[in-house]
Amino acid sequence: MSKYEPVIGLEIHIQLNTKSKMFCSSPNNPDIAEPNTNICEICSGQPGTLPVANQEAIEKSILLGLALNCEIAEYSKFDRKNYFYPDLPKGYQISQLDKPICGKGGVKLITEGRPRNIRITRAHLEEDAGKLIHPAGAKHSLVDLNRAGVPLLEIVTEPDFKSPAEARVFLQNLRRLARYLGISDADMEKGHLRCDANISLRKIGGKGLPPYKVEIKNMNSFKAVEDALAYEIIRQEEELEDGKKIFTQTRGWVDNKKITTEQRVKEGSDDYRYFPEPDLPVLHFTKEFVEKIRGRMPELPERKMMRFVEEYKLPEKIVAQLVEDKDMAGYFEGVVSDLQEWFSADETKDERLIKKQIGQAANWCTGLFTELLNAERISAKESKITAENFAELLKMIEKGEVSKTAAKEVFAEMFKTGGDPSNIVEDKGLKQVSDTGALKKAVSEVIAVNAKSAEDFRLGKKQALGFLVGKVMKATKGQANPEMVNKILLEKLK
Numbered sequence: 001m002s003k004y005e006p007v008i009g010l011e012i013h014i015q016l017n018t019k020s021k022m023f024c025s026s027p028n029n030p031d032i033a034e035p036n037t038n039i040c041e042i043c044s045g046q047p048g049t050l051p052v053a054n055q056e057a058i059e060k061s062i063l064l065g066l067a068l069n070c071e072i073a074e075y076s077k078f079d080r081k082n083y084f085y086p087d088l089p090k091g092y093q094i095s096q097l098d099k100p101i102c103g104k105g106g107v108k109l110i111t112e113g114r115p116r117n118i119r120i121t122r123a124h125l126e127e128d129a130g131k132l133i134h135p136a137g138a139k140h141s142l143v144d145l146n147r148a149g150v151p152l153l154e155i156v157t158e159p160d161f162k163s164p165a166e167a168r169v170f171l172q173n174l175r176r177l178a179r180y181l182g183i184s185d186a187d188m189e190k191g192h193l194r195c196d197a198n199i200s201l202r203k204i205g206g207k208g209l210p211p212y213k214v215e216i217k218n219m220n221s222f223k224a225v226e227d228a229l230a231y232e233i234i235r236q237e238e239e240l241e242d243g244k245k246i247f248t249q250t251r252g253w254v255d256n257k258k259i260t261t262e263q264r265v266k267e268g269s270d271d272y273r274y275f276p277e278p279d280l281p282v283l284h285f286t287k288e289f290v291e292k293i294r295g296r297m298p299e300l301p302e303r304k305m306m307r308f309v310e311e312y313k314l315p316e317k318i319v320a321q322l323v324e325d326k327d328m329a330g331y332f333e334g335v336v337s338d339l340q341e342w343f344s345a346d347e348t349k350d351e352r353l354i355k356k357q358i359g360q361a362a363n364w365c366t367g368l369f370t371e372l373l374n375a376e377r378i379s380a381k382e383s384k385i386t387a388e389n390f391a392e393l394l395k396m397i398e399k400g401e402v403s404k405t406a407a408k409e410v411f412a413e414m415f416k417t418g419g420d421p422s423n424i425v426e427d428k429g430l431k432q433v434s435d436t437g438a439l440k441k442a443v444s445e446v447i448a449v450n451a452k453s454a455e456d457f458r459l460g461k462k463q464a465l466g467f468l469v470g471k472v473m474k475a476t477k478g479q480a481n482p483e484m485v486n487k488i489l490l491e492k493l494k
């Protein structure tokens with residue numbers, strides 16, 4: 001049992017998906033392959049140019065701030081953060097020092113069944129820098145400014161995380177939130193969501209923050225964040241146990257070696273000589289303006305999860321999968337609404353059947369449908385299968401018109417062509433034979449040809465039944481309703 005507990009805080013940059021960059025009208029498309037094509041005089045830092053703040057970026061920041069229960073500043077301003085680096089042609093980055101757009105906030109986090117409160121310190125807007133490219137073997141470096149000036153929202157949390165898993169879950173929730181709000185793809189692998197973590201250890205039960213702080217950088221996936229923090233806990237514990245003093249420092253995560261390495265030790269904070277950006281006016285957010293933005297807030301994932309569990313009586317695990325992706329959640333509700341139309345048209349009041357069908361819809365959505373969508377890298381919204389056809393197929397399975405196995409084939413075809421399930425079943429000859437007369441005949445024939453197996457079964461060899469079912473299925477080209485075949489066989493073998 002360890003004597004120490006970790007104190008973890010996060011600093012997250014979210015790249016906002018605005019149409020244009022933060023302070024100019026260059027397109028916000030930093031992933032474009034051709035270097036230095038999405039640039040202009042402003043974002044390439046040429047003298048005599050003036051920045052203009054991007055309203056869309058500001059509104060998206062406020063929307064996220066509201067979702068994180070942050071105070072929205074009445075007045076906010078931009079500041080210059082001065083430092084020199086070749087990817088920053090102006091010699092300063094426009095950021096926000098003491099008047100960020102979003103102030104204190106907080107969210108509930110549930111991990112391992114424990115609800116925890118994570119406080120948000122602040123969230124501020126800033127511009128991204130360009131990218132340096134170091135060609136292999138060359139004695140020079142290149143700079144690509146396509147990313148320079150892209151809007152970033154930096155979110156800083158209080159050191160409230162008590163385990164690496166909590167930090168990972170928080171980040172995953174934040175990605176989901178950003179996608180729900182439509183403000184960013186928040187893809188960590190693509191750098192749309194970047195995370196630095198601060199971690200230090202204190203004696204269990206100790207009060208106050210430890211005298212040092214280790215910052216970890218270069219983590220490009222949720223797993224890397226969790227692994228890097230777990231690694232640091234062990235490393236720091238060993239140092240402290242050896243009686244060593246840990247200095248405040250920056251370390252980089254080396255993913256292929258699963259270790260952190262020292263980048264620099266710092267005494268005191270960096271001095272960026274911040275001063276108010278003289279070329280941009282102070283921002284004033286009226287209550288009406290903030291409320292107007294709040295009005296755009298969609299139903300947030302946590303609330304949606306609670307509603308799905310309540311309304312559709314689904315297990316939490318399945319609901320979590322459905323709600324992870326806003327498009328999928330919406331699609332699922334579309335299928336359910338079509339099923340409900342069917343229930344009311346048929347005057348179905350059988351609660352068990354309704355629950356079963358909704359459960360089936362959830363299983364198909366999170367199962368084969370998700371599999372096919374992932375393979376094509378498209379969202380539920382982009383699929384060719386309409387909610388109506390989806391529901392139609394579920395009805396056909398329920399009515400025994402198509403077997404579950406055949407339904408998978410039908411579904412894959414619907415996914416490919418957007419076709420109607422009943423047409424596909426017809427065209428492919430997949431209609432399930434539930435006609436008792438036809439099945440009885442097929443069963444009798446199979447028993448006659450496989451008299452030995454039938455005898456084996458009567459003598460207690462249970463496996464023989466499966467063999468006979470298989471023979472009937474084969475004889476009917478897979479179109480027989482297997483449950484009925486089973487039943488008829490048992491009757492005839494008595």
Ligand SMILES: [Zn+2]
Pocket residue numbers: 021024025026038039040041042043044149
């Ligand atoms: Zn520009």
